[in-house]
Structure formats: structure tokens, C-alpha cells
Amino acid sequence: MLAVQYQLEKSQWLPPEQVLDLQLRQACQLLAHAAAQVPYYANIMRHTAVKPGSRLSLEKWRRLPILTRETVQRAGKSLLARQLPAGHGKINQIHTSGSTGTPVTAFGTDLTQFFWRAATLRDHLWHQRDFSAKFVAIRSEAALQPGKGVERQGWGPATDVLLATGISAALNIRTDVASQAAWLTQQRPVYLLSFPSNIVALARHFQATGLGLPTLREVRTYGEVAGGEMRQLCRETWGVPVTDMYSSQEVGYIALQCPDHEHYHLQEGVFTEVLNEMGEPCRAGEVGRVVVTNLHNFAMPLIRYQLGDYAELGEPCPCGRGLPVLRRIMGRVRNLLILPDGRRHWPSFPSKEWSVIGTIRQMQMVQHDLESIEARIVADQPLLPAEEDRLRQILVERFGHPFRIDITYHVEIPRSGSLKYEDFISEVPAA
Ligand SMILES: [Zn+2]
Structure with a gap:
């Protein structure tokens, strides 16, 4: 984990062309593996001019078809690799409930899980969190009974392999808002993680009741569109900033919020494209479909997978990181x-x-x-x-x-x- 953090610390400052070059090299390996081991892709590659194993240009990459949720559902087991290269560990099922009504069963490996955790840790480091402080999450977690919070030693597997972290606590998001607020007041969190809609409801409840969270330093959000209203409510209600993350269960972390700005940096391990109606790459300021490829998932490669989200590409970030910028994440096509x-x-x-x-x-x-x-x-x-x-x-x-x-x-x-x-x-x- 330390070695990966060291690499991530270096690669974030590389110029964008070099990040892209590294991603295409990894994509080339993924394609060669998919063509050899994944029946669905063996068939696709026969019908495209992309020869697995040859040097991959962006132009060649863009000839590969877009993969939709419906195709993933239909393809079923033909998307699974017969064999994995050494070092990827065992295969794990990822449950996705699919908010668009098209549930997808995805599979990852120990390696994809490792990269998921590495990104979680990078997010903590970018935002300079105090690992000894109390971290509280209100989320959907099958193990949690609504209304019954649990306390745990440590923040979780992403951090606990490296360092001693403080106490964390979790509560099911199906708990009603007034009970959530009462529980939070007792918990005295320093960091609070939840869905944006739940944070908005909580902030309004705290405003209405005049309660406070004096120890809170930062709200972290994921899973839904993080609007400007939520950020403003958190500043007004608790005097704290919001840090949002853009992830999907199928591919992991797509983008993390810049330490210095409210926009996002795309992550190296997931190759993300933002495409216009014609299927061409958007320019900065344009909104388009988000298409992603987890470059490390060799168990069930999802190549050019269309998540269903729309996002706006941004200009390069003044912070100096070469990782491309997503200015806003807009939501799904059904929210249009x-x-x-x-x-x-x-x-x-x-x-x-x-x-x-x-x-x-x-x-x-x-x-x-x-x-x-x-x-x-x-x-x-x-x-x-x-x-x-x-x-x-x-x-x-x-x-x-x-x-x-x-x-x-x-x-x-x-x-x-x-x-x-x-x-x-x-x-x-x-x-
Ligand atoms: Zn930045």
C-alpha cells in the first residue's frame, strides 16, 4: 500500500499527456487479456480493426464499441475471464442495485479492491484528515439495522493496514432524519460521510431545531449529485466544507475532489472519457456522457462502459496536478x-x-x-x-x-x- 501511495503521489503531478500514455499502455494489456480470456471480447475484437497487443493509440481505442448496462446484463457470464494473470488474487462479486432499474452483477479481484482502498487513502491524504479523529458514516450498509448505530475501532480497511486510526461509527441511512440528528449529536463527529440528499435533510433539520455539531470539521459525500445548495447549507449550518467523491460500484473511484478546489480530478486507474452526442470527446466546458474503463479489472473487464451519468469536463487545474478535471457531475439521463x-x-x-x-x-x-x-x-x-x-x-x-x-x-x-x-x-x- 505504501508503494502504491508513493506512485500515486508522483503520478498526480505528471503532465496530462504522460498520464494518458501510461493509461493507454495499461489499456493495451487489458485488451490483450480480454481478447484471449473473455469470450465477449474475443468476439468483439474479431470485428474491430484493433489488434490486441499492438501499440494502442487513442484513435484506435475510440473504435472500440461503447458498453451499456443492458449489454452487460445480456452478455452475462461471457464477460467473465476464464483465467486471471498472476497477482490479481481471487475474484469477488460486486453487488450493484442500479438506480436506473437495470441491475448489473459485476466482478472484481483482490487487486481491484486494493486499488479501491488506495484511492480512499489518497482522498484522506489529499484532504489532510486527522486520522485520530472520529469518523461517522450514515449510509446504506446491509449489516446495519435502521435506528441502531454501531461503533468500531478504526476507520476501515483502507487505512487500518497502514496506521492506527480513531473510532468510527455508522448508522443506516434509512433511519429517520430526527433520529439521525439525535444520534449525531451524541456521536460528536469530526468527519461525517453520507449521501448529498441526506446531508441536505440533516442540515435543514439542524437549522430548524437550532442544534449544532461543534466538533465537525468536514462533510464528505458520494453516491448522488453534490449540488451547490448542499455546500452552502453545510457552511451555513455547521461552518464546514464539503468534499465529494465520484465513484461507481462497478468501477470504483472515478474522480476525487481537488484538495484546493470544488471540482474533481479523474483518477489514473480508471480511464474516463466524456463523450458528446456524436460519440466524440467533449472539450472543456462541454457536458457529455461518462464512459469508463477500470484498467485493473481483469476478472470482468468493462471496456468503455457507459455509466449513464453526464458530466462537464473542465480546464486543467491551477493546483498543478496533471489529472484531468471534471467540473461538474450532472446526474443520469433520467434526471434530464x-x-x-x-x-x-x-x-x-x-x-x-x-x-x-x-x-x-x-x-x-x-x-x-x-x-x-x-x-x-x-x-x-x-x-x-x-x-x-x-x-x-x-x-x-x-x-x-x-x-x-x-x-x-x-x-x-x-x-x-x-x-x-x-x-x-x-x-x-x-x-
Ligand atoms: Zn486540482
């Missing part, structure tokens, strides 16, 4: 609003705009067709007609189109299978 004229955008709904209307506690919007949107609301009492009108007006402004807004009332709005929360979902199929 479709206007009747075919234009699409990611709507945002800062809670400070709608939470002051009546007693709204939670809201989720679902676009069923091109003319109407359902606003699902959790409120202590139904809104008055004037409040409903006010809400419609705010939403129509946010959507940028006079949609018909159908307000429906709910006791709670559950999280999806992966326990992620989406405040806007479009059910209109993309044309």
Missing part, C-alpha cells in the same frame, strides 16, 4: 427534463425556495409526459390553494416551461433500490 420542443436540461430545485411554502418537508418531481409534471410532496398538512399556486409558479419558472403541475401528497418518498434519492425523474423516453 425534456421540453415539448425537444430541448433538455437538468432542472435544479434549491430547497430554500420550496421548503418555505406551507409545511413541505420533502419533494420529488416526476415528468410523465411532455405537458405535465407530478410534484410529489410530503407535508405535515396539505397546502392551501394559494400555497399550491405559489409552488406551481416556482416550479414552472425552474422548468422554463408552463407545464401542468399535478400536486400529489405522500406520507414519505422512499429512496430507490440503491437508496439514492433523485429529486427529478423524467419517464419520457428520450427520442
Whole structure:
């Protein structure tokens, strides 16, 4: 682990061309292995001009087809390698619940897990965390009973192999927000990790009740889109910054937040492309589909795997790291609003705009067709007609189109299978 940290410490400062060159060399080995050992790729390689083993250029790489979740599901076992090279360890199943409704069963190795942990440790080092401090996580973890927190010695396997870390505690994210807040107050965390939607709900609860977390130094988030509103709420409520991570269970860490800025640096071990509608690479400032390849997963190679997320590529970072920059992560295609004229955008709904209307506690919007949107609301009492009108007006402004807004009332709005929360979902199929 120390040797890898030393390498990562060096490689982050390499010029971008050199990072790319190292990635293509590793990709070349992955392709040769996939062609020889993975039936799905043996077949693909026969039909592309890319010859495994020959020197790989970016241009050749881009001739390889994009792999979708649906293809991964259909391909099933034909994506698994018959044999692994020495040193990759044993094969482990990775469970992904798939928030887009297409669950994927992925497999990794001891080596992919090792790189996952190395990235976790790099994140701690980048953000100069105090390893003796208390680390608290509120997340989805099968071993945790909702409402029952657990305490553990040490922060977990990524750190504990190298150094003695402080006490950590964990609570299931399905615990209701008031109980989470009470538990957190007792825990006195220095670092708090959770999903962005849960952090927003907690911050609003702390603001409403006037409670505080005086020991807190940093909020860490993952798993959902980390919006500007959450960062602002954390500063206002607890006076702390937010550090976000961009990862997926299938491929591991894709990007970590820069130590000096709110944008992200792509990680060397996962080759990430951001592609426009034509399948060409985006330039800085352009938003496109995120396509990833874990360069170390030889058990179930996912080559040019389309995650379903969209992101905006950024300019090189002033911090001096050569790792490419993702300026923003936008979410999934189903979080895109479709206007009747075919234009699409990611709507945002800062809670400070709608939470002051009546007693709204939670809201989720679902676009069923091109003319109407359902606003699902959790409120202590139904809104008055004037409040409903006010809400419609705010939403129509946010959507940028006079949609018909159908307000429906709910006791709670559950999280999806992966326990992620989406405040806007479009059910209109993309044309
Ligand atoms: Zn940077």
C-alpha cells in the first residue's frame, strides 16, 4: 500500500499527456487479456480493426464499441475471464442495485479492491484528515439495522493496514432524519460521510431545531449529485466544507475532489472519457456522457462502459496536478427534463425556495409526459390553494416551461433500490 501511495503521489503531478500514455499502455494489456480470456471480447475484437497487443493509440481505442448496462446484463457470464494473470488474487462479486432499474452483477479481484482502498487513502491524504479523529458514516450498509448505530475501532480497511486510526461509527441511512440528528449529536463527529440528499435533510433539520455539531470539521459525500445548495447549507449550518467523491460500484473511484478546489480530478486507474452526442470527446466546458474503463479489472473487464451519468469536463487545474478535471457531475439521463420542443436540461430545485411554502418537508418531481409534471410532496398538512399556486409558479419558472403541475401528497418518498434519492425523474423516453 505504501508503494502504491508513493506512485500515486508522483503520478498526480505528471503532465496530462504522460498520464494518458501510461493509461493507454495499461489499456493495451487489458485488451490483450480480454481478447484471449473473455469470450465477449474475443468476439468483439474479431470485428474491430484493433489488434490486441499492438501499440494502442487513442484513435484506435475510440473504435472500440461503447458498453451499456443492458449489454452487460445480456452478455452475462461471457464477460467473465476464464483465467486471471498472476497477482490479481481471487475474484469477488460486486453487488450493484442500479438506480436506473437495470441491475448489473459485476466482478472484481483482490487487486481491484486494493486499488479501491488506495484511492480512499489518497482522498484522506489529499484532504489532510486527522486520522485520530472520529469518523461517522450514515449510509446504506446491509449489516446495519435502521435506528441502531454501531461503533468500531478504526476507520476501515483502507487505512487500518497502514496506521492506527480513531473510532468510527455508522448508522443506516434509512433511519429517520430526527433520529439521525439525535444520534449525531451524541456521536460528536469530526468527519461525517453520507449521501448529498441526506446531508441536505440533516442540515435543514439542524437549522430548524437550532442544534449544532461543534466538533465537525468536514462533510464528505458520494453516491448522488453534490449540488451547490448542499455546500452552502453545510457552511451555513455547521461552518464546514464539503468534499465529494465520484465513484461507481462497478468501477470504483472515478474522480476525487481537488484538495484546493470544488471540482474533481479523474483518477489514473480508471480511464474516463466524456463523450458528446456524436460519440466524440467533449472539450472543456462541454457536458457529455461518462464512459469508463477500470484498467485493473481483469476478472470482468468493462471496456468503455457507459455509466449513464453526464458530466462537464473542465480546464486543467491551477493546483498543478496533471489529472484531468471534471467540473461538474450532472446526474443520469433520467434526471434530464425534456421540453415539448425537444430541448433538455437538468432542472435544479434549491430547497430554500420550496421548503418555505406551507409545511413541505420533502419533494420529488416526476415528468410523465411532455405537458405535465407530478410534484410529489410530503407535508405535515396539505397546502392551501394559494400555497399550491405559489409552488406551481416556482416550479414552472425552474422548468422554463408552463407545464401542468399535478400536486400529489405522500406520507414519505422512499429512496430507490440503491437508496439514492433523485429529486427529478423524467419517464419520457428520450427520442
Ligand atoms: Zn486540482
